[in-house]
Amino acid sequence: MQHKIIDVQDVVIRFAGDSGDGMQLTGSLFADMSAIYGNGLSTFPDYPAEIRAPHGTVSGVSGFQVHIGSRKVSTPGDFCDMLIAMNPAALKANAKWCKRHAMILVDDDSFDQTLMSKAGFKTDNPFEELGVEDRTIIVAPITTLTKESLKDSGMDNKAILKCKNMFTLGVACYIYNRPLEPIFNYLERKFSKKHPEVIAPNRKVLSDGFNYAANIQAIANTYTVEPIKNAPKGTYRNISGNQATAWGLLAASEKSGLPLFCGSYPITPATAILEELALHKNLGAKTVQAEDEIAGICTAIGASFAGNLAVTTTSGPGLSLKSEALGLAVMAELPLVVVDVQRGGPSTGLPTKTEQTDLSQALYGRNGECPIPVVCSHSPAHCFDAAFQASKIALEHMTPVILLSEGFLGNGSEPWCVPSMKDYPAIKPPYVDGNIAAGEKFQPFARNAQNMVPYWAVPGQKGYEHRKGGLEKTHAGVISTDPANHEMMVRERAAKVAAIAADIPALEVDGAPAGELLVVGWGGTYGHISSAVQELREEGTGVSYAHFDFINPLPANTREVFSSFKKILVCELNSGQFANYLRGLYPEFEFHKFNKIQGQPFLVEEIKEAVKKEL
Amino acid sequence: MADLTFKDFKSDQEVRWCPGCGDHAVLASLQRALPKVSQALGYEKERFVVVSGIGCSSRLPYYMSTYGFHSIHGRATAISTGIKVANPDLSIWQACGDGDALAIGGNHFIHAIRRNVDINIMLFNNQIYGLTKGQYSPTSKLGAITKTSPYGTVENPFNPGSLVLGAKGTFFARSLDVELALNEEILTQAALHKGCSVVEFLTNCVIFNDGAHKSISDPAIRADKTIVLKQGGKMLFGKDRNKGLVFENNKLKVVTVGEEGYTLDDVLVHDAASDNFALQMALADMKGPDFPVALGIIRNVEDATYDQAVRNQVNEVTAKARVHNVDELLHSGSTWEVK
Numbered sequence: 001m002q003h004k005i006i007d008v009q010d011v012v013i014r015f016a017g018d019s020g021d022g023m024q025l026t027g028s029l030f031a032d033m034s035a036i037y038g039n040g041l042s043t044f045p046d047y048p049a050e051i052r053a054p055h056g057t058v059s060g061v062s063g064f065q066v067h068i069g070s071r072k073v074s075t076p077g078d079f080c081d082m083l084i085a086m087n088p089a090a091l092k093a094n095a096k097w098c099k100r101h102a103m104i105l106v107d108d109d110s111f112d113q114t115l116m117s118k119a120g121f122k123t124d125n126p127f128e129e130l131g132v133e134d135r136t137i138i139v140a141p142i143t144t145l146t147k148e149s150l151k152d153s154g155m156d157n158k159a160i161l162k163c164k165n166m167f168t169l170g171v172a173c174y175i176y177n178r179p180l181e182p183i184f185n186y187l188e189r190k191f192s193k194k195h196p197e198v199i200a201p202n203r204k205v206l207s208d209g210f211n212y213a214a215n216i217q218a219i220a221n222t223y224t225v226e227p228i229k230n231a232p233k234g235t236y237r238n239i240s241g242n243q244a245t246a247w248g249l250l251a252a253s254e255k256s257g258l259p260l261f262c263g264s265y266p267i268t269p270a271t272a273i274l275e276e277l278a279l280h281k282n283l284g285a286k287t288v289q290a291e292d293e294i295a296g297i298c299t300a301i302g303a304s305f306a307g308n309l310a311v312t313t314t315s316g317p318g319l320s321l322k323s324e325a326l327g328l329a330v331m332a333e334l335p336l337v338v339v340d341v342q343r344g345g346p347s348t349g350l351p352t353k354t355e356q357t358d359l360s361q362a363l364y365g366r367n368g369e370c371p372i373p374v375v376c377s378h379s380p381a382h383c384f385d386a387a388f389q390a391s392k393i394a395l396e397h398m399t400p401v402i403l404l405s406e407g408f409l410g411n412g413s414e415p416w417c418v419p420s421m422k423d424y425p426a427i428k429p430p431y432v433d434g435n436i437a438a439g440e441k442f443q444p445f446a447r448n449a450q451n452m453v454p455y456w457a458v459p460g461q462k463g464y465e466h467r468k469g470g471l472e473k474t475h476a477g478v479i480s481t482d483p484a485n486h487e488m489m490v491r492e493r494a495a496k497v498a499a500i501a502a503d504i505p506a507l508e509v510d511g512a513p514a515g516e517l518l519v520v521g522w523g524g525t526y527g528h529i530s531s532a533v534q535e536l537r538e539e540g541t542g543v544s545y546a547h548f549d550f551i552n553p554l555p556a557n558t559r560e561v562f563s564s565f566k567k568i569l570v571c572e573l574n575s576g577q578f579a580n581y582l583r584g585l586y587p588e589f590e591f592h593k594f595n596k597i598q599g600q601p602f603l604v605e606e607i608k609e610a611v612k613k614e615l
Numbered sequence: 616m617a618d619l620t621f622k623d624f625k626s627d628q629e630v631r632w633c634p635g636c637g638d639h640a641v642l643a644s645l646q647r648a649l650p651k652v653s654q655a656l657g658y659e660k661e662r663f664v665v666v667s668g669i670g671c672s673s674r675l676p677y678y679m680s681t682y683g684f685h686s687i688h689g690r691a692t693a694i695s696t697g698i699k700v701a702n703p704d705l706s707i708w709q710a711c712g713d714g715d716a717l718a719i720g721g722n723h724f725i726h727a728i729r730r731n732v733d734i735n736i737m738l739f740n741n742q743i744y745g746l747t748k749g750q751y752s753p754t755s756k757l758g759a760i761t762k763t764s765p766y767g768t769v770e771n772p773f774n775p776g777s778l779v780l781g782a783k784g785t786f787f788a789r790s791l792d793v794e795l796a797l798n799e800e801i802l803t804q805a806a807l808h809k810g811c812s813v814v815e816f817l818t819n820c821v822i823f824n825d826g827a828h829k830s831i832s833d834p835a836i837r838a839d840k841t842i843v844l845k846q847g848g849k850m851l852f853g854k855d856r857n858k859g860l861v862f863e864n865n866k867l868k869v870v871t872v873g874e875e876g877y878t879l880d881d882v883l884v885h886d887a888a889s890d891n892f893a894l895q896m897a898l899a900d901m902k903g904p905d906f907p908v909a910l911g912i913i914r915n916v917e918d919a920t921y922d923q924a925v926r927n928q929v930n931e932v933t934a935k936a937r938v939h940n941v942d943e944l945l946h947s948g949s950t951w952e953v954k
Contacts, residue, residue, distance in 0.1 A: 036951045228953075237950045251941045261701050263693075281929045282936030283944065286700060288925070291726040295693040298686070298723070302666075302697025305684055306705065310697070328687050417953070418945040459682040459698070459705055462661045467626075467676050469685030470669075478628070479677065 004221045005177065010040070010069030011225050012077030013172065016094045017086030019053050019062040022165035026084075027064025028413070030172060033182040035238035035415045038227025040069040042527060044076030044601070045411045049268070049351045056118040061093040068176075070226040074379075074527035076412065078603040082175070084168055086110060086142070088119035088126055095130040103136040105171060107164065109143035138218050142167055149208040153201040163205045170209020177224045180206060234417040241380035241409035242269075244416070245313075245339060246276035248387025250283050253309050255388075256395055256427035260285040261308040263299030265292055265318065268351040269407040270341035273313040293321035297338065301325060304334040305468065307458035309391060313339040316358045317348065319402075320365070326400055327366045330493065332468040333445065333454050335394040335429065339387070339403045341410040344599040353599030354408035356523055356573040362402040363552060363581060369490045371497040373397070374551040376404040378526035381416035383409060386549065388424065389504075395429045397500055398453050404551070406524035406573075408601050430455050436463040444468060444477040445489070452496035500553050507555035511537070511544035514564035517614055520591075521571050522548040522578055525602055529571055532607035543611055551578070554585070562589050569594055569614050571607060619653050619660060621646040626680040637792030637818030638672050638739060644798035645708065645737070646679070651799075652806040656706065663706050666695045668720060670712035671746050672739035672818070689720025692727045695734045696921075703922040706806060707734040713754040714744050717773050721753075728782040730921035731810040735802070738775055738813060741820040742827045749823035761823075776899030779813045780892065780914060786812035787899060788912040791832050792819060797843065797910065804912055810920050817908075831908050840903060844911035850883045852907050859883070860898075867897050869906060887915040 015027040024045055031043045046063040053060030067077035079099045085091035087110040098104060104127075116126065127133040146167045150160045173180055183206060187199050213219055239247075253260035262285065264274040278287040286308075290296040297312040304310035314322065319340045329336045342358045344350025362374045373393055377386035383405055390403040432455045436442055444466040445454050457464035466477045472489060474480045509518070510533060521529040526547050533545040546561055548554065562568060570579040571594040579591045594610040596602055624646040632638045649663060663681040667673035669688035676683030686694045695709045716724045716738050727734065743761065744750040750763040754775065758767040779787045786808045788801040798816070805812035817828045831840040842852035842860065850860040857872045859882030870877040887895070895914045902908060938944050 032949065036949065038951065038953065231953045233953050235946055235950050235952055237945070237948065247941070247944060250944065254941045259701070261697065263697060280938075280944070281932040282938055283941070284929060284933065286925055286929060288696070288700060290693065291722050294690060295696075295723050295726070298690040298693030299697030299700065301686075302684070302694040302699075303701035304697075305694070306664075306698040306701035308701040310701075324687055325690065328690075332684070418950070421940070421942045421945075459664045460661055460702065462659065465661060465680055465682050467683035467685060469676070469683075470687050471685060 006221050006223050008223050008225055009071065010067065010073060011082070011176065011223060012065060012067045012080040013082045013084070013176075014063055014065045014080040014094055014097055015084045016061055016063040016090035017165070018055055018090070019048055019050065019060050021062065021086045022162065023062050023064050023086070026165040026169050027066055029169060029183055029186060030178070031066045031413060032186070032238050033178055034066065034068040034225075035236070036182050037178065038231070039225055040071055040073035040228050041238065041413070041415050042067045042073045042076045043413045044408065047352050056087055056089055056115045058089045058093050058119060061090045063094060068225050069228075071228055073414070074531045075601070075604060078605055082172070084172065086164065086168070088116045088121060091126055092119045092121070092130065095132045098132055098135055101135070103138065103175070104132065105138045105140065105168070107142035108139045109141050140171070140212070140216070145208065145212060146205055149205045150201050153204070155201055163202060166202050166206045167209035170206040171213040174210045174213035175219060175222050177222055180210060232417050236415050236417050238413050239381055239416045240272070240411060240413040241377065241383040241405055242272035242341065242411070243276050244381055244383035245377070245387045245403070245405060245410070246273045246280070248384035249277065249309070249311055249337065249391060250280055250285060251384065251421060251424060252388050252391030252395075252427060253284065254421065255424055256309055256391070256429065258307065258309040258395070258429075260311065261288070261300060261303035262286070262311045262313065263288045263290050263296045263303065264313045265290050265296045267293070267315045267318045269343055269410050270313045270315045270318070270339065272410065273339060273341070293318040294325060297322040297325040300336055301329050301332070301334060304329070304336050305332070305459065309395060310335065311337045311339065313341070315341050315343050316345045316361065319358060319361055323366050326372065327368060327370050328470045329400040330366070330370050330372060331470050331472070333398045333493070334400070334468070335398055336400040337387070337390050337394050337403060338400060339405060341405040341407060343407045350599040352407065354406050354524065354573065354601055355597065355599060356406060356525070357577070357597070358404065359551070359574065359577040359581070362404055369494065371494050371552065373399060373401045373497055373500055373553065374404060375401060376523040376549055376551060377409055378523060378547060378549060380409050380412045380414045392425070392427045393500055393503065395427050396453070396503070397451065397496060398430060398456060399497060404523055409524045432457045432461070432464055434461070438463070441476065442466050443475045445473060445475045447475075447492060447496070451499040451502070452492055498553050501556045504550045504553070504555055506557045507546055507548065507561050509544050509546050509561055512542060513544070515542065515544055516565065517543045517567045517569060517611065518562065518565035519543055519545045519569050519571060519611060520548070521545070522551060525571060525573060528602040528604050529607055532604045532611065535604065536608055536611060541612065541615065543615075551581070559586060562586060567592060567614055569611065571602065571610065573597065573602065619650040621650060623660060624649050624679055624681065626678050628677045630678050631674065632671060633822055635819075635821040636671070637741065637816070637820070638675070640792040640795060641737065641739060641798065641816050641818065642675060642678055644795055645802060647795075648799045648802035648806070651803050652706065655803065655807060658706055662704065663708065664698055665708045665710065666691050666698065667710040668712075668715040669746070670715045670744075672710050672712045673715060675710035689715055689718070690723060691715065692720055692723035692736065696727055696730070696732045699732055699734050699922045700925050703733065703926055709734055709736045711736065711738060712745070713738065713740045713742060713775070714752045717753040717775065717778070725778070725782045728779055728784045728811050728813065731785055731918050733810055733920040733922050735805045735812045736814065738815045739818045740775060740815050741818045741824055742772070743820050743824035745820045745823050774900060775813070775815045776913065777896060780896045780899055784813055784914065785810040785916050785918050786912070787815070787914045788812070789815045789817065789908070789910050791817050791828065791841070791910065793832065794910065801912060804915065808915055810918055830903060840907055841910050842907040844885045844887070844898065844909055844913060846885060846887055846912065848885055849879065850885055862894065867901065867906065887912045890916055
């Protein structure tokens with residue numbers, strides 16, 4: 001058989017197995033090595049909520065999709081070119097994501113009667129049953145080969161079986177012509193100190209997988225995906241959204257000169273931010289793993305009162321628990337960043353799945369007139385800038401800010417040309433000048449007339465002793481139930497938030513600035529919508545696209561942008577929360593909606609269809 | 616450093632507690648203790664922060680001229696924790712009631728004690744919800760008749776002392792609102808204690824629970840119904856100071872010195888600083904009619920504080936770190952160059 005190496009522009013690979021099979025690691029290693037190779041990249045971990053869901057069942061399948069390209073990649077891909085399924089359940093759960101010409105690699109050893117029936121197969125031919133029998137199917141005895149590879153390693157059977165994923169990764173590396181060195185380096189870094197004994201076996205099984213794939217005749221073609229040409233020069237790294245969020249907060253701490261304080265309670269899918277910050281005490285970050293979500297935000301409010309850059313990180317149900325304290329931060333006019341990495345809701349909902357359903361909660365979920373700026377991130381790497389921006393707004397405008405991320409962004413990763421901190425602005429909180437006269441009383445809620453921001457005096461500063469709290473007060477900080485004062489303070493707090501519009505960038509239009517249809521998105525749907533719009537344009541359908549990173553307040557030119565289009569289509573992963581918000585603010589426009597509430601990101605194809613329907 | 620007096624800690628705000636409310640006395644005690652604390656610790660006034668939750672006693676920050684934060688129901692302990700961890704150089708004073716600290720805020724209360732955050736918690740225990748006008752609290756006596764228990768409560772109360780000690784609190788003291796001199800001394804010691812200090816004030820609510828502590832606070836019987844524990848002092852009490860506490864058969868027992876063969880030598884000596892946890896727990900648990908209620912500092916032991924541990928860890932990690940700023944962080948680990 002003639003072996004051909006085919007050069008392709010992009011490839012989507014989906015690794016799937018039992019939740020204990022190590023598919024997340026395999027996928028991220030493949031992603032990291034592609035990033036180092038210089039490919040465009042986007043990843044999408046899709047895993048169950050249980051740590052070890054029932055073995056062999058469809059609900060226990062853990063998946064990790066990697067999209068690599070020889071040009072910039074904005075989404076993890078709708079459908080895959082290769083599916084690696086470690087057991088029948090993984091095949092069953094993922095066959096629907098295979099392209100027409102996809103290659104499917106399965107572990108023959110796991111396709112026994114027990115696991116086949118556990119996965120719910122009724123016949124002996126799972127491929128036919130799923131309608132994928134016409135794909136290129138490689139049935140390899142991965143378990144047997146892994147055992148054979150490591151029989152002299154001195155490892156016990158259980159440990160050997162854990163190496164199946166490395167064998168599989170070796171096969172994938174052969175098929176996509178990936179060098180193994182980056183993985184060897186990873187093994188060295190990860191295990192040289194604590195478990196040097198596992199390095200050699202893992203190297204061996206990886207190489208054996210690679211060689212096995214080269215020797216069998218089943219693989220007719222292998223593929224190369226060239227590095228991106230003309231990529232901007234610089235230092236790159238692969239980064240996940242949660243890591244980028246943590247680093248953006250650290251950047252804001254450095255640029256404001258304020259120590260970072262994070263009070264949080266572990267919650268999926270936000271926990272990695274707390275973990276990442278806990279790792280960076282070297283940059284002065286203090287982390288308090290609080291006793292509950294409420295203590296998370298309340299310790300942060302205390303730290304803010306004491307003059308730190310205060311942060312609490314959470315996901316939807318945690319944000320619900322923090323609502324009352326958020327109101328306190330609004331009333332006390334203290335800077336605070338609340339990161340909500342959204343997941344499927346309501347209630348416990350779909351903890352490991354992505355959604356954009358907390359928007360209304362972020363905007364309105366509190367008692368009283370309680371406006372809070374809402375900022376969002378639109379890609380894993382953009383989480384860095386979004387976290388920086390959210391912190392800057394909080395500190396300079398003396399207000400809590402909600403930063404909306406999404407599970408899809410937090411867990412997803414992409415290559416990032418790392419910025420230089422000299423290109424980021426200094427953050428300048430509105431400190432009191434320190435020149436208070438003896439006997440003069442500091443007025444904690446007297447405002448800068450221009451942006452309505454009160455001044456910040458921190459405990460320890462002589463002469464500025466004052467009281468803050470949840471009760472309505474006068475500018476002087478004296479409790480007041482005076483009707484006129486209350487209305488004035490409500491309006492002033494709202495005006496303060498509205499004035500932030502002067503500090504945020506104008507809304508940009510991707511495509512013609514005027515026309516038939518404007519596609520609108522916000523947050524983590526950016527990659528999919530921008531890909532869809534680009535593909536539509538390449539196919540001759542000209543549509544424009546506006547993506548919102550700032551939700552409250554909206555960019556100052558929003559009305560102007562909307563007024564240049566005949567139709568507006570708002571695409572979001574909820575039932576229409578942003579569209580409803582826009583309707584309230586701009587009743588003169590008609591907002592059409594395209595929504596998906598399945599705990600999954602959009603598919604580029606779906607958006608294209610939806611756009612075509614509107615034209 | 617200026618010599619501060621109690622007047623320096625009084626704010627210009629009108630105190631709005633009911634006439635006769637026990638909170639007045641505790642406020643006065645705090646205002647008298649802080650100048651001494653200021654002297655002892657070398658703290659200027661701007662380093663004191665008074666924090667509170669919600670309830671009658673939580674209005675206290677407005678009556679102090681220090682920095683203050685009147686937060687939300689139950690959360691004062693979490694707010695205090697955040698302030699202290701952010702800036703361990705501040706002296707934190709927290710005012711909270713029995714409902715605030717032990718019902719809605721129970722979780723934060725026990726965890727601050729467990730972590731040994733160096734804050735001073737003043738627990739105003741009047742055994743009733745006052746600001747909402749008279750519902751039973753987690754410290755109301757079994758059978759208490761209140762607006763929400765017209766036929767009497769059917770639940771056991773917390774004893775704050777055993778709760779604090781159960782969470783391995785490092786400092787617990789108890790006093791009566793009216794015992795101004797004792798209050799002042801306890802508050803000063805609480806400030807000097809490095810760690811989480813809980814001071815329970817048995818306060819009287821003249822409107823909704825008048826006389827809640829009358830069975831021990833009535834001046835005519837107070838000496839017989841309470842015992843004021845003094846560090847290194849014999850555990851003696853009573854009008855004639857001839858009653859004492861002894862430890863017999865693994866239990867505390869009240870004896871009369873000079874009767875049944877008991878002499879002064881048999882009477883226990885109080886040591887709040889020893890780690891005799893069982894004895895301190897037994898003292899905190901004492902109640903009538905068989906025992907006097909213990910007042911004074913029951914437990915005062917040293918342990919590492921959370922806020923300092925957090926600060927030390929940051930300093931240690933920073934000293935050893937190879938990454939010193941965000942630019943270095945961005946370039947750390949696996950990166951690659953596009954040229």
